[in-house]
Every structure is written in structure tokens, then in C-alpha cells.
Amino acid sequence: MNPLASTKCARRGLMALAAMTSIFLTVGCGSSSSSPAPNPVGFGLGSLNGTYVFSSQGADAAGYPLAVTGAFVTVGTGSITGGTVDIIDVAFDILPSTPPAQAAQAITGGSYTVGSDGRGRASLASAYGTVTLDFVLTSTSHGLVSEFDTHGTGSGTLDLQTAVTSVSQLAGPYAFSLAGSDGSANLAPFATAGAFNLNSSGSIIGGGGVEDFNDNGAVISESLSGVATLGSGTGPGQITLTTTSFPLTFDFYPIDATHWKLIETDYNEFLAGDVLTATESTVGTMVFTMAGGISTTTSATSVANGGLMTYNANSVTGSEDVNTDGTVLTQVGFRGTPGATGLIGGRVVVTLSDFVPATQWVIYPYSGGLLMLETDSSAVTLGAAYPQSATSFTAPGSYGLNLSGANGANGGGEVDDIAQFNATTAVSPATNMTGVLDENDMGNLFGDRSLNPGTYTPDSPATGRGSIIATTNGTYLGGLTLEYYVVDSSTVLFIEVDTGQLAVGTFVAQSSVQPVGAARSRGAIVRPTLRPHAAVRRK
Numbered sequence: 001m002n003p004l005a006s007t008k009c010a011r012r013g014l015m016a017l018a019a020m021t022s023i024f025l026t027v028g029c030g031s032s033s034s035s036p037a038p039n040p041v042g043f044g045l046g047s048l049n050g051t052y053v054f055s056s057q058g059a060d061a062a063g064y065p066l067a068v069t070g071a072f073v074t075v076g077t078g079s080i081t082g083g084t085v086d087i088i089d090v091a092f093d094i095l096p097s098t099p100p101a102q103a104a105q106a107i108t109g110g111s112y113t114v115g116s117d118g119r120g121r122a123s124l125a126s127a128y129g130t131v132t133l134d135f136v137l138t139s140t141s142h143g144l145v146s147e148f149d150t151h152g153t154g155s156g157t158l159d160l161q162t163a164v165t166s167v168s169q170l171a172g173p174y175a176f177s178l179a180g181s182d183g184s185a186n187l188a189p190f191a192t193a194g195a196f197n198l199n200s201s202g203s204i205i206g207g208g209g210v211e212d213f214n215d216n217g218a219v220i221s222e223s224l225s226g227v228a229t230l231g232s233g234t235g236p237g238q239i240t241l242t243t244t245s246f247p248l249t250f251d252f253y254p255i256d257a258t259h260w261k262l263i264e265t266d267y268n269e270f271l272a273g274d275v276l277t278a279t280e281s282t283v284g285t286m287v288f289t290m291a292g293g294i295s296t297t298t299s300a301t302s303v304a305n306g307g308l309m310t311y312n313a314n315s316v317t318g319s320e321d322v323n324t325d326g327t328v329l330t331q332v333g334f335r336g337t338p339g340a341t342g343l344i345g346g347r348v349v350v351t352l353s354d355f356v357p358a359t360q361w362v363i364y365p366y367s368g369g370l371l372m373l374e375t376d377s378s379a380v381t382l383g384a385a386y387p388q389s390a391t392s393f394t395a396p397g398s399y400g401l402n403l404s405g406a407n408g409a410n411g412g413g414e415v416d417d418i419a420q421f422n423a424t425t426a427v428s429p430a431t432n433m434t435g436v437l438d439e440n441d442m443g444n445l446f447g448d449r450s451l452n453p454g455t456y457t458p459d460s461p462a463t464g465r466g467s468i469i470a471t472t473n474g475t476y477l478g479g480l481t482l483e484y485y486v487v488d489s490s491t492v493l494f495i496e497v498d499t500g501q502l503a504v505g506t507f508v509a510q511s512s513v514q515p516v517g518a519a520r521s522r523g524a525i526v527r528p529t530l531r532p533h534a535a536v537r538r539k
Contacts, residue, residue, distance in 0.1 A: 036436050036450035038117035039422045041398045042512035047114050047140045048122075049076035051083075051161040051234060053253045054133060055261045056147040057180070057272045058154025058404065059414040061443030064090040065181045066152045067272040068131055069263040071161060071234040071253050072107055072124055080110030080124060084234045086251050086263045087128050089152070090187060090270055102128055103251055103265040104236055117420045118400055118510055119436065121148060133158070134418045134438050134447075136400035138508040144402035146416040146440055148447075153440035155404035155416045155505075162256035167230045167237075168200040169257045173208075175345055175364040177371040178262060178273035179292070179382050186297050188216035189380040190269055193373040194224055194241075195278055195345020195364050202228040210344040211243055212362045217294055217377040220245055221362075228252070258367065281346050281365040282387050283312040287464065287485040289493045290358075290372060290383030291405075291504045301325055302406045303357060303379055304502045306485055306495040308388065308464060309334075311370070313341055321483045321495060322356045323502040330483065330497070332356055338363075349375070357381075383504070390489045391464040395423040395432070397490075398510045403480075405496055405503020413442040415501065420510070421451055432456060437472060456484070468494070 053071045060066040070085030087102045105126040112122035118137035123130050134148030141160035147153050164170065175195045182190035194211030196204045209224030222243035231237045236251035239262070249266040258277040264270060289306035302325055309318025316336030322329050334355035338348050350361040357378040364371045369386040393399075403417040421435025433454035439446045454470030464486035471479045482505075484494040490509035496502055 035448040036452070038115050038119065038436055039398055039420060039434070040116040041118055041420075041510050043114050043116055043118040043120075043137055043510075045078045045112075045114050046076040047118070047137055047512060048074045048112060048120075049140070050074065051163075052158050053161050053255045053261055054145055054158045055156035055263075055272065056133065056145055056154035057156060058147065058152060058416060059442065060089050060091055060152035061150060062091060063413060063442070065187060065270045066090070066147075066154060067180065067263050067270070068147060068154065068156075069251070069253060069261050069272060070107065070124070070236075072110070072122065073234060074112065078111055078113065080107060080112060080122065082234060083107035083124065084231075084236060085124060085126055085128075085131065086236065086265065087126075087131065088263060088265065088267075088270065088272075090181065092267075103263075104231075107234075117398070117436065118143070118512070119418065119420050119438070134440070136402070136418050136420050136510075137512075138400045138510050140512070142508075144400050144418060144506070144508070146402060146404075146418045146438070148418075148438065148440050148445060150443045150445065152443055153414055153416045155402055159255045159259075161254070164230065164254045164257055167202040167228060170202065170228065170230075170254070171198050171200040172257075173197045173278040173345065174275050175278040175366040175371050176262070176273065176275040177364075177373070177382060177384070178264075178271040180264070180269065180271040182215050183267075183269050184216075186295060187270070188295050189293055190215050190271065191292065191373055191380050191382040192246075192271065193362060193364050193371050193382070195347060196224055196226070196241075197345075198228060202230070208344065210347055211241065211246075212347075212373055212375055213243075213246060214373060214375055214380045216380060219375045219377070221375075222246075230254075276366040276368065276371075278345055279365055279367045281313070281341070281348065281363075282369055284310070285388045286311050286318075286369065286385040287388050287487045287493055288370075288372065288383060288385035289485070289495055289504045290374070290381040291495075291502075292374070292379055292381035293406075294379040301379065302502055303381060304405065304495045304504050305356065305381070306483065306493060306504065307331075308485060309385070311385065313338060316350055316352075320355065321497060323495060323497050324357070326499040326502065328497045328499065329356060336361070386487045386491075386493075388464055388487055390486055391462040392458060392489070393423070393486050393492050394489045394509060395425050398422050399492075399507040400510055401435075401437075401505060401507035403494075403496065403503045403505035405501055405505075407441070407501050415439060415441045415503070417503075417505075419451055419507075421454065421507075423456065430455070433468070433470065451480075454480075 072083035114120035143158035196209035228239040305322040307320035419437040426432035431453040458466040
């Protein structure tokens with residue numbers, strides 16, 4: 001995929017050396033002597049048939065922010081017959097004097113595979129080069145994605161598109177959540193969340209938009225205006241989200257009228273994420289994960305946290321697990337006080353006590369739960385909370401998993417995993433999960449790793465929280481140590497609590513046939529992929 005191979009060669013060598021020094025700390029690095037047998041679920045080439053919107057957000061092999069979003073077309077036979085892709089690599093804003101136009105490139109061909117366990121790969125050819133996506137299907141309409149090529153890595157989703165033929169179909173209220181890096185010299189972590197109301201002409205209704213920003217600990221809240229225009233075919237639409245401080249331009253790919261994928265195309269800041277139908281605030285027991293960090297020109301800190309909380313208009317109480325550069329705290333109690341309600345988009349400011357590291361959230365309710373942005377100077381973290389409807393996931397059952405995180409301390413390189421596993425009803429400490437895992441460690445690819453032995457252990461009494469410990473095979477032995485949080489019987493969020501790696505992710509129950517009218521999984525909609533960088537300089 002990489003047209004800058006010669007200019008990046010030295011930088012890639014440094015990144016490879018860094019990866020080698022921490023390889024014993026990572027999940028499943030190295031090579032496998034033999035490929036493990038997959039767990040058959042019933043998927044095949046025909047499981048992908050139609051137009052699919054995909055996204056991946058992470059870092060290229062040199063550590064610069066990289067986002068890929070688009071739509072491809074298949075007819076269920078293993079061929080990619082068309083589509084469009086946006087590829088925004090910050091390196092293009094560093095090396096050339098003028099960034100090339102990488103937005104809205106035609107997908108000129110490609111192919112894909114799908115195994116019986118739902119794991120597969122899609123190669124998408126364009127004038128830019130070839131992007132390879134590693135995925136695991138959870139149904140014929142939804143999957144979890146990692147980029148899987150030597151150019152870089154990232155994490156995202158894959159969704160069957162329901163055609164939107166008129167901008168009037170998009171009229172209504174939305175909340176959004178975007179993450180990435182700012183345009184400063186050290187490409188500091190940057191995130192935003194907000195809400196707006198579109199009219200039938202695609203304009204944000206006057207007085208109907210608000211946006212909060214956290215730019216490496218500098219917090220701003222401003223009113224929002226803008227306009228959206230619809231693309232044609234598989235081409236993206238365009239939307240401007242304009243505030244006083246950050247007038248930003250995005251391409252967007254609608255999955256349907258309730259959910260779009262956004263990718264910034266102006267090279268002013270580097271953001272990507274989701275727009276979702278807004279709704280009234282959800283209250284009750286919630287499951288959440290957040291991730292991000294903060295950086296200076298000499299150091300960077302990464303953080304991931306997750307847990308359960310009780311949320312209502314008067315109070316927030318809960319317990320979190322947190323991993324800060326490999327330092328892990330478990331079941332830290334916290335509380336919070338929501339501010340005024342009835343604000344634009346249902347926006348609520350929550351003042352926190354005893355939460356690590358945040359002291360304040362801004363929350364925007366949407367159709368699946370709550371979008372959450374840290375709005376203080378401690379760090380830049382972003383995530384989501386979902387109403388909990390079960391305290392255990394179904395077993396026996398088959399699941400697709402993805403994980404996105406960072407290796408080591410001080411803003412270590414990004415790592416992304418795709419896996420499939422079967423969960424049984426065996427009693428701990430017996431092995432009760434087996435599967436196969438693929439990993440992309442900053443463009444270093446490790447496929448078909450055995451995720452075995454693995455054990456999941458629910459907390460007792462059951463609250464929906466539990467622990468997973470799994471090993472992987474190969475020259476370098478690694479493993480997964482996770483704390484997980486059950487959203488419903490088929491959807492689970494988790495954070496990684498290894499001392500050498502931190503990550504967030506999800507696993508979702510698989511069904512090789514998508515029931516008519518079935519809702520998409522709420523997990524894995526919001527992918528908090530903030531990557532703090534230390535001493536990354538733009539020319």
C-alpha cells in the first residue's frame with residue numbers, strides 16, 4: 001500500500017527495532033509453526049454480498065496517525081467489484097510539500113476470503129496502492145476490522161450499507177464522537193464530541209449544534225454550524241463542522257440514516273469517528289470503556305479504563321479498572337455529579353471524584369447509550385457507555401473479537417488484534433475458550449495464532465465483570481490479560497491489563513445468518529483510538 005517506501009525506510013527500521021525490544025510483552029508476536037484449526041460457524045464467501053462501509057483508525061509503520069474509511073462492493077463470490085476509499089496518513093503532511101489528494105479514491109478491484117469461522121481478509125486496490133483489511137464477521141451485516149498490511153495498522157468496523165438516496169433522509173438529531181491528533185508539531189492527542197440537528201436540506205439548524213474539544217488537555221466548548229451534502233454511488237458525502245476555533249471538513253459514508261462514518265480530509269487536524277442518531281439520555285446500570293492519553297515533545301502517557309456505573313440525572317456511582325502505561329489499578333470506586341440538563345443535544349457535564357485520571361466528562365446521549373469525552377487537563381480520553389441488560393454472555397457460543405492498543409510506556413507503538421473464539425461452559429480453571437488470533441504490530445504481521453489455552457472467570461457475585469487469561473503460540477509467547485464487562489448476552493467490552501501493553505476492545509456473538517430487522521451490536525460502534533506521540537515533528 002505504501003508509495004513512500006523509500007523515504008520511510010530508515011524510520012521503519014527504527015520502529016522495527018523498537019518493536020523487537022518489546023516483543024516479549026506483546027500479544028502473540030512472532031511466527032507460528034502451524035496454523036490452528038478454525039472453529040466452524042457457517043460463514044463463507046457468500047456471507048459478504050452487497051455494499052459494505054468499513055473503517056480503520058490507527059498508525060502507519062512510522063508511527064504517524066493513519067485513518068482509512070470507505071465502502072466496497074461484492075457479489076458474494078470473492079471479488080471486490082468497486083467502491084471508494086479515503087486514506088488520510090499524516091506522513092503525507094510531513095514529507096511532501098503539498099499533501100496529495102488521498103480522499104475519495106476509486107477502488108479499482110480486489111478480492112476477499114471468508115473462513116468458516118468468519119475470519120477473512122479483503123484486499124482493496126486503488127491508485128494509492130492496496131489496503132488489506134483483516135476482519136471477523138459477527139453476522140452477514142457486521143464485522144470487526146483491523147488493517148493488516150505493512151504500511152500500518154488500525155482498528156474499526158465493517159457494516160452492510162442501506163442506501164441513502166437523498167439528504168432529506170438524514171434530517172434529524174445526531175451525536176458524534178471523533179478521535180485522532182491535532183495539527184501541532186508533536187501531533188498531540190485530540191478528541192471531540194458534540195451534537196447537531198440537520199434539516200431536510202442538510203444544514204445544521206441554527207442554534208442546534210454544540211461541540212466540545214479536548215486538545216491535549218486544552219478544553220474548549222463552542223457552538224456548531226455546518227452543512228452536509230450527499231455523495232453518489234459509493235462515493236462519500238461531505239460535511240463541514242464549523243466552530244470558531246476549529247472549522248473542519250469531513251467525508252462521510254452513511255451506513256444508514258442513523259449511523260455515518262466520518263474522516264477528516266482538510267489536513268488541519270486528523271480526526272475520524274462516528275455520527276449516530278441522538279436520543280434522550282439513558283439511565284440505569286451502564287458498561288463503559290474509554291482510552292487515550294496525553295503527550296509532550298519528550299514523553300507520552302497512554303491510558304485505558306473500563307467498568308460499570310449507575311447513571312441518572314442526579315448522580316453517577318461506579319467502579320473502574322484502569323491501565324496507565326502498564327500500571328494497573330482494579331475496581332477503583334468513583335462518583336460524579338451531573339450538571340444542568342435540557343442543553344443542546346442532551347449534553348451533560350459530569351464532575352467526577354476519585355476517577356482515574358478524569359475529573360470531568362461531557363456526555364452526549366445517542367440511540368445506543370452515551371458518548372463520553374474527558375474535558376479536563378489530565379488527559380484526552382474518549383469512549384462510550386451502554387445500558388447493561390445481562391450479567392453474563394452466552395456459553396457455549398462463538399465470538400468475534402477485536403482489540404486496539406499500545407505497546408509499552410511513553411506512547412509505545414500501536415498494536416491491533418482480530419480473533420475468533422468459542423466459549424464453553426467449563427468451570428474455571430479449566431480451559432473454556434479456544435480460538436485463533438491475528439495481530440498487526442506497527443506493520444509487523446502475525447497471523448493464525450492459536451488463542452489457547454484460555455480461561456474466562458466471571459466475578460462472584462455476578463455483576464457482568466470478569467477476567468480473561470489466554471496464551472498464544474509461536475516463537476515468542478505472549479498472551480491476553482483482560483478485564484471484561486458484559487453489556488448484554490452477546491456483547492462484551494474489555495480493557496487489557498497487561499503490564500507491557502494496554503488496550504480496549506470488544507467481543508460480539510456470531511451468527512452466520514443475520515435475522516431480518518436485527519439491530520447492530522452496540523459494542524464496537526465507538527472505537528477510542530487516541531494515540532499519544534512523543535517528539536513527532538512535522539516539517
